[in-house]
Amino acid sequence: MILLTRAVVQPWNCDMMGHMTTRFYVAFFDDAINILLGQATGWAPTTPEWADRGWADVRHEIDFVGEVPSGVIVEIHGTVRTVGRTSIQTDYEMRRLHGGELAAKLAAKTVFFNLAERKSTPLTEPMLERLKSWMTPAAAPSHGGDA
Numbered sequence: 001m002i003l004l005t006r007a008v009v010q011p012w013n014c015d016m017m018g019h020m021t022t023r024f025y026v027a028f029f030d031d032a033i034n035i036l037l038g039q040a041t042g043w044a045p046t047t048p049e050w051a052d053r054g055w056a057d058v059r060h061e062i063d064f065v066g067e068v069p070s071g072v073i074v075e076i077h078g079t080v081r082t083v084g085r086t087s088i089q090t091d092y093e094m095r096r097l098h099g100g101e102l103a104a105k106l107a108a109k110t111v112f113f114n115l116a117e118r119k120s121t122p123l124t125e126p127m128l129e130r131l132k133s134w135m136t137p138a139a140a141p142s143h144g145g146d147a
Helices: 022-041 125-134
Strands: 002-008 053-064 073-083 087-096 102-114
Touching (some): 022 053
C-alpha cells in the first residue's frame, strides 16, 4: 500500500466519548480516495482535459478496528485491488502514526463518470496503463465487465 495522506484527529472530530466519530472516518478516507484517484490515473479535475469527467463512489465498506482519540496522527495508505471497464476497486488502511496500530480499513468501488451525461464512462488507455503500478501484487486487471 502507498502512503496517501496524514491527518491530526481534532477534538471536533470526536464524539461525546472522546473517539473519532464515523463522519470523520469517512471524510479522512474520502480525502485519501481523491488523492489516490489523482495520482493513480492522472485525473486532475481543474484542468481542461478532464472537463466533464469525474468519479462516483458506489460502494464503501468500513471496518472499525481500533479507537482513535483526539490528538492522534493517522496515516492512510491505499492500493488498487481491481480495475474494470468503467470502475476501480480500492483498499485503504488508516493507522496511528506512532505505534502503527490499525484504526480502520475501507474497501471502495469508484466509477469513472461523465458528469455532463450523468453516466459511467470507460477508463482511458493512459489511465489503465498508470493504474497497473498501483495494483496490489496479487491483483490482476480484469477483462471485460466492471470491477
